[in-house]
Amino acid sequence: PKVWHFGLGFKNKFLIHLKKETKKEFIWSFSGNINNKSRRIFANTFQNLKPFFFRSLSSFNSKEGLKIKEYCQIMSKSYFAICPQGFVNNESFRFYEALLSGAIPVCLKSDTLYSYYPSYWHAIFPNEKLPIIVGKDWNECLFKMQFLINNTKDLEKTIRDCELFTKNI
Numbered sequence: 001p002k003v004w005h006f007g008l009g010f011k012n013k014f015l016i017h018l019k020k021e022t023k024k025e026f027i028w029s030f031s032g033n034i035n036n037k038s039r040r041i042f043a044n045t046f047q048n049l050k051p052f053f054f055r056s057l058s059s060f061n062s063k064e065g066l067k068i069k070e071y072c073q074i075m076s077k078s079y080f081a082i083c084p085q086g087f088v089n090n091e092s093f094r095f096y097e098a099l100l101s102g103a104i105p106v107c108l109k110s111d112t113l114y115s116y117y118p119s120y121w122h123a124i125f126p127n128e129k130l131p132i133i134v135g136k137d138w139n140e141c142l143f144k145m146q147f148l149i150n151n152t153k154d155l156e157k158t159i160r161d162c163e164l165f166t167k168n169i
Helices: 037-045 068-076 093-101 120-124 138-149 152-168
Strands: 026-033 052-057 078-082 104-108 133-135
Touching (some): 026 068, 026 138, 037 138, 068 078, 068 093, 078 093, 078 138, 093 104, 093 152, 104 120, 104 138, 138 152
Parallel strands (some): 026 078, 078 104, 104 133
16 A cells, blocks of 8 residues: 555656646547557558547657647547556556546556456456456557547546546555
């Protein structure tokens, strides 16, 4: 209970600029590099789910990236934040930033190195009911996102559940 964990790469001053938006402008958002196959696949999978915010960067922490304040605003104006695998495993700074921003993280079940049952996220949060979108592939994630978008009450409940989940981790 005395330990707070956060993903590697957590942006300095992220919490200072954070202002949760109740009016969402984007269905989903992502800003980062898409230099591996899985990231290119999600970029293609979600392109018809509009409106969205997408910025492809040349590399991690590149100069063409968003300023922290703008990044916080984009995340908090999004229903979903796409959280692909980091350099090694599923857990990344984007997952925690999404939760803190009030966006629902969208993640794959397992990383490319290991298989977890029922998912990587259940392995690191074993006693938690996970309100995040978790799929075996990006198509399954898209299906789950579309379901929530078309069911406002479920979407609102998932957002509330993410807020409670964030307070408990």
